[in-house]
Amino acid sequence: MADWDYVIVGGGSAGCVLANRLTEDPSVKVLLLEAGPADKSMWIDIPAGFTKLLNHKTFNWNFEMEAEEGMANRRIPCPRGRTLGGSSSINGMLYVRGQPLDYDTWGQLGNRGWSYSQILPYFKKSENFERGGDDSRGTGGPLNVADMCDTHELCDAFIDAAAASGYPKNKDYNNGNQEGFGYYQVTMKNGKRQSTARAFLDPVRNRPNLRIETDALVSNIILEGKRAVGVAYSVLGQKREARVNREVIVSCGSVQSPGVLEHSGIGQPELLRRHGIEVKHELKGVGENYGDHFAPRMNWRVKLPITLNEQTRGLKLVREIYKYYATGRGALALTAGVVFGFVRTRPGLDAPDMQFHMAHASYDAAQKRLLEKEPGMTVVIGQCRPDSRGSIHIKSATPGVEPAIRPNFLSAQIDRDATVAGMQIARKIVSHPSLEKYIAFENKPGKDVNSYDEWLDYARQNGQTTYHVVGTCKMGSDPMAVVDDRLRVHGIAGLRVIDASIMPTVPSGNTNAPTIMVAEKGADMIKEDAKAGLKAAA
Numbered sequence: 001m002a003d004w005d006y007v008i009v010g011g012g013s014a015g016c017v018l019a020n021r022l023t024e025d026p027s028v029k030v031l032l033l034e035a036g037p038a039d040k041s042m043w044i045d046i047p048a049g050f051t052k053l054l055n056h057k058t059f060n061w062n063f064e065m066e067a068e069e070g071m072a073n074r075r076i077p078c079p080r081g082r083t084l085g086g087s088s089s090i091n092g093m094l095y096v097r098g099q100p101l102d103y104d105t106w107g108q109l110g111n112r113g114w115s116y117s118q119i120l121p122y123f124k125k126s127e128n129f130e131r132g133g134d135d136s137r138g139t140g141g142p143l144n145v146a147d148m149c150d151t152h153e154l155c156d157a158f159i160d161a162a163a164a165s166g167y168p169k170n171k172d173y174n175n176g177n178q179e180g181f182g183y184y185q186v187t188m189k190n191g192k193r194q195s196t197a198r199a200f201l202d203p204v205r206n207r208p209n210l211r212i213e214t215d216a217l218v219s220n221i222i223l224e225g226k227r228a229v230g231v232a233y234s235v236l237g238q239k240r241e242a243r244v245n246r247e248v249i250v251s252c253g254s255v256q257s258p259g260v261l262e263h264s265g266i267g268q269p270e271l272l273r274r275h276g277i278e279v280k281h282e283l284k285g286v287g288e289n290y291g292d293h294f295a296p297r298m299n300w301r302v303k304l305p306i307t308l309n310e311q312t313r314g315l316k317l318v319r320e321i322y323k324y325y326a327t328g329r330g331a332l333a334l335t336a337g338v339v340f341g342f343v344r345t346r347p348g349l350d351a352p353d354m355q356f357h358m359a360h361a362s363y364d365a366a367q368k369r370l371l372e373k374e375p376g377m378t379v380v381i382g383q384c385r386p387d388s389r390g391s392i393h394i395k396s397a398t399p400g401v402e403p404a405i406r407p408n409f410l411s412a413q414i415d416r417d418a419t420v421a422g423m424q425i426a427r428k429i430v431s432h433p434s435l436e437k438y439i440a441f442e443n444k445p446g447k448d449v450n451s452y453d454e455w456l457d458y459a460r461q462n463g464q465t466t467y468h469v470v471g472t473c474k475m476g477s478d479p480m481a482v483v484d485d486r487l488r489v490h491g492i493a494g495l496r497v498i499d500a501s502i503m504p505t506v507p508s509g510n511t512n513a514p515t516i517m518v519a520e521k522g523a524d525m526i527k528e529d530a531k532a533g534l535k536a537a538a
């Protein structure tokens with residue numbers, strides 16, 4: 001008998017959910033291995049710490065994408081969480097489920113059990129929506145979902161300007177109808193971040209059947225023939241092994257799960273041989289099908305000193321700190337995106353294809369996130385369901401080394417068209433006369449950018465990821481699929497991938513809530529399969 005029934009590799013958004021759900025059965029022993037350290041830091045708990053975490057040396061892997069011509073040969077930063085909670089410990093805390101269409105597409109691709117009506121119960125199960133539950137919203141789940149703590153006059157005016165421009169207001173964009181504008185819902189509780197470590201792991205840390213090891217980098221899965229029997233890992237340079245009676249579950253996220261498979265000899269034979277790795281199992285799709293939300297940012301100078309740029313400096317910052325600790329509200333409890341917008345960029349579309357994030361703040365460099373001194377506001381433009389696909393593969397046979405992240409952004413014509421149309425709509429809304437009182441001028445890209453080519457060039461020179469990497473171990477039954485619709489790796493027994501990498505297409509919005517849903521459903525499938533196995537054996 002091995003020491004563990006299940007080993008979960010990666011304690012991120014998905015890994016923490018799995019650790020909680022699998023240890024609900026006291027007879028099951030689970031080991032959770034996380035490469036990063038414990039998640040003890042005020043920057044993680046305080047929402048405004050997001051900007052510190054974007055390039056934090058300890059809690060962030062700080063990857064960079066490969067330079068590509070379509071992105072003006074820039075190396076775009078690709079932050080990823082490196083601690084318990086994973087990217088949910090460093091993310092923007094925006095709670096967005098996506099559209100029913102996203103999951104109906106997964107179902108339509110042949111993935112049984114993944115259409116909207118079938119996954120909705122898992123969104124509901126995971127959440128505690130502070131406003132209360134109904135047909136589509138849940139209460140009593142581990143993950144607290146709150147409304148944005150404060151409104152702001154510039155944000156209100158932006159939502160009004162959108163409505164006056166023909167884009168409706170929407171009070172709950174997570175109830176199956178995304179369309180419109182309003183304030184984001186956030187994964188926070190009492191003004192503090194709700195990572196999956198806080199929501200799912202902290203309440204069950206004392207279960208005797210759960211062991212959590214941090215600073216534990218998994219190098220590879222141990223295979224006996226075509227069966228996974230354990231993992232090899234190292235803790236602060238010391239080599240260890242953990243063996244399983246049942247399954248190894250890879251939850252290292254879309255950037256690193258392909259690498260764990262490749263280091264184990266599972267993937268594209270030529271690529272593995274190039275790195276001197278013995279080919280144990282050919283799976284062409286490992287590391288392919290990378291999808292993400294590419295997003296240019298526009299910003300405006302604001303006439304009045306009412307934006308976060310000036311409100312978080314000097315004495316005003318002292319006031320905000322006091323307010324935060326006294327009430328859990330104010331500038332420190334805000335996320336990077338405050339207002340959402342979901343719009344259709346052209347007539348004839350069934351559903352919105354564009355997401356806006358608006359905030360009453362502006363930054364001098366998108367990734368360093370240093371607030372500008374002059375009053376400003378930002379709108380981030382992100383196509384909901386891009387067609388462009390890239391890849392992520394290992395660059396070295398050494399585990400833990402940055403992989404080659406090739407996003408291939410804007411390679412599809414439809415993505416270029418939607419991105420340009422999205423920026424034009426943002427300009428149209430902010431040009432509405434009702435905003436005249438606030439807006440001094442468009443700073444970026446500025447009034448000289450007008451033609452299709454000029455807009456596109458601006459996007460290529462300035463666009464970033466909104467950090468929603470998915471799809472690199474996609475679910476399906478075609479030759480490029482890595483896992484089946486029960487998230488079992490094709491051709492290998494005792495091995496699943498459960499994280500954002502299994503998503504066959506990019507959901508229409510931020511990806512934390514969909515990843516948590518995937519993990520909730522994955523945990524149920526593991527339990528069902530174990531039960532069926534026991535019955536078959538009896």
Ligand SMILES: Cc1cc2nc3c(=O)[nH]c(=O)nc-3n(C[C@H](O)[C@H](O)[C@H](O)COP(=O)(O)OP(=O)(O)OC[C@H]3O[C@@H](n4cnc5c(N)ncnc54)[C@H](O)[C@@H]3O)c2cc1C
Nearest residue numbers: 010012013014035086087091092093094218253500510512
């Ligand atoms: C900066 C940023 C902002 C974001 N903002 C939002 C937002 O506002 N709203 C939203 O919905 N989504 C947001 N996202 C996206 C969302 O957080 C991710 O989609 C989600 O967290 C992915 O979960 P995951 O479980 O797939 O991977 P992760 O949460 O990244 O977890 C993977 C874990 O595996 C660990 N790991 C990796 N390799 C190994 C190894 N070899 N051995 C052991 N452990 C390993 C990592 O350290 C990490 O903890 C953001 C992401 C980032 C990075």
